[in-house]
Amino acid sequence: MTRRDQTKPGKAGDIPPNVSEQIDENLKRLYSDAASEDLPPSLIELLDALRSQETQQSAGDQ
Amino acid sequence: MTGSGKATQPPDSHEHPDPRDEIVTHLPSLRAFARGLTGDVAAADDLVQDTVVKAWTKFDQYQAGTNLRAWLFTILRNTHLSLRRKRAREVSDGEGVFAAKLASKPDHDGRLAMQELRAAMDMLPVEQREALILVGAFGFSIEEAAETCNCAPGTIKSRANRARRALAEILELDKGEHPDSTDTPIAAVMANAPGGL
Numbered sequence: 416m417t418r419r420d421q422t423k424p425g426k427a428g429d430i431p432p433n434v435s436e437q438i439d440e441n442l443k444r445l446y447s448d449a450a451s452e453d454l455p456p457s458l459i460e461l462l463d464a465l466r467s468q469e470t471q472q473s474a475g476d477q
Numbered sequence: 478m479t480g481s482g483k484a485t486q487p488p489d490s491h492e493h494p495d496p497r498d499e500i501v502t503h504l505p506s507l508r509a510f511a512r513g514l515t516g517d518v519a520a521a522d523d524l525v526q527d528t529v530v531k532a533w534t535k536f537d538q539y540q541a542g543t544n545l546r547a548w549l550f551t552i553l554r555n556t557h558l559s560l561r562r563k564r565a566r567e568v569s570d571g572e573g574v575f576a577a578k579l580a581s582k583p584d585h586d587g588r589l590a591m592q593e594l595r596a597a598m599d600m601l602p603v604e605q606r607e608a609l610i611l612v613g614a615f616g617f618s619i620e621e622a623a624e625t626c627n628c629a630p631g632t633i634k635s636r637a638n639r640a641r642r643a644l645a646e647i648l649e650l651d652k653g654e655h656p657d658s659t660d661t662p663i664a665a666v667m668a669n670a671p672g673g674l
Contacts, residue, residue: 430645438641439613445591446614449509465533
C-alpha cells in the first residue's frame, strides 16, 4: 500500500486519483469563472417578460 | 396570515413558492455549462435564452419537488444537441472568444493553463465533455448527471473517467513518477494551486 496514488492503479489506462482530483479542481476554476459573471440584462428581461405575459394571460382567463 | 416569521412573502404567494422563481438561481451555472458545450460566449447565452423559454413554457412537465437543476440542464443539453444536429457541418468557431475572455482576466500564471485546459476540453467528444463538466466542475452526483444526460449512471462514470484520462494525456499530467513535474503550464499551475478560489 505504498504511494498507490503515484502509480497506475489496477487496470491499464486509469489515471492516478490525485491527477483526477487536480483535473476536477481546475475544471471547477474554469467554469466557476463563467458562472460568477453578472447575468446579462437580456436574460433577466426575458424572465420578466415571460412572467408578465403569464400574469396577463391568467388575468384574462378570470 | 400575519406570519410571525418571514415577512418578505408577497401577498399572493402560497406557502410553497413558485419553483419558477428558482430558475434565475440556476442561470449562472447554466451559462457556464452552455459555454462548456458551445465554446462560445454569445452562442452560450442564446442557448440559455432558448432554455429559459422552453423551461418556462413547458413548466407543467416539471414535477414539483424533483431536481430542478437537473431538469434545466437537461433542457439546455437537449436544445444544444438538436442545434448541433441542425448545424452538423458547422464546427464550433468561436473558441477564440472564450479563450480570449479568459486570457483577459488578470489571472497571472493561471490564464495560460486555463486556456490549455479549455482547449483540451474542446478536443473531447461532447458526451465526455458534458459528463465531466457536470460531475467534475459542477459537482453533480453521478445519478444527477445521468438524469440530466438521460443515460445510465455507469455511462456517466465511464464517460467522465475517459474524459479525465484524455485530459491527462493531452495535458501530459499522467506522469506518475514525476509528481512535481511542472514542464507544462497546466502542471505548473496545478502544482501551485491553492485549495480553492
